[in-house]
Amino acid sequence: MSPYALYAADLVAILILTFAVYLPRHRRRDLVVAFLAVNVGVLAVSAALAQSTIAAGLGLGLFGVLSIIRLRSTELAQHEVAYYFAALALGLIGGLGTTSLGLGIGLMAALVVVIAAADSPRLLHRxxxxxxxxxxxxxxxxxxxxxxxxxxxxxxxxxxxxxxxxxxxxxxxxxxxxxGAPPLVAPTTTATYAEPGTVR
The missing domain is CATH 3.30.30 (Defensin A-like)
Known part of the structure; x- marks a missing residue:
């Protein structure tokens, strides 16, 4: 199996995740650059590791260290952390090339669909x-x-x-x-008293 098919599938998946899912919903341009850079960087390094004698475990350990440094460098919301690791996971699936083409594409598609569904504004919108x-x-x-x-x-x-x-x-x-949901605690009312002969 040619690894270039998985590379192409990874690029298509990260473009869909970034420009079709994340950007229209959150409009944060700096993280678009970060997601693309992380994905392509992980894809390149994991592809190089897959073709060398260096153990893949060492590469995964390096990715973990880099991700911790990246996440500590700025404040990210939890949904942005999810997109960040999705971009990293897509790069790993495409770069390591340890799965068949069909399984690799299926895993990438499943990851994109799950993130898109979980971050949908229609889900738990209240x-x-x-x-x-x-x-x-x-x-x-x-x-x-x-x-x-x-x-x-x-x-x-x-x-x-x-x-x-x-x-x-x-x-x-x-x-x-x-x-918009009705409160569990009923709102308190304050009684107003008027003197006889006065209008309230």
Whole structure:
């Protein structure tokens, strides 16, 4: 089997993943360059290792070190980490050439399809994560959840208090919630009393 067919399949897969899936959804140009560079670089090095006497395990170890350095150099969101490792995996499948052409293309296609489906905006589109600074110091978790549900207009699933500032009267929380879902805690109402003979 000619390895060039797998090389071509890898290039087609990374172009689809980058320009048809990632870029239209996230619009981050610098990571497009990173994904392409990682994929082509891994493809080239793994292809060279496959043709040499150097063990493939050594090459995979080097890729792991490089990926750790790359991920520590800047802050990436979790979905961007997934695209990053997908680009790396595509390069490995195409470069090592240890699988048949059909299996290699099938694995690449499956990887692209899984990433595209998992990152679809239609999948779990209501779930949100946000760091919120509340302009009150609220120590009671039930009261905090009720306040956040009224503020965000959705159902809060998890709250992690990052900072409770009693001096400045603020609470910084990491909130996981469903936008637009009815809250679990019923909103509190404040009764208004009027003096006899007055209109409210």
């Amino acid at each position: 779930l949100r994560q946000q760091v919120v600074v509340v302009d009150r110091a609220i120590a009671d978790e039930t009261a905090l959840v009720a306040h956040l549900e009224r503020l965000l207009g959705g159902r809060v699933h998890a709250v992690t208090v990052q900072r409770l500032d009693l001096v400045n009267d603020t609470t910084t929380v990491d909130v996981r919630f469903s936008a």
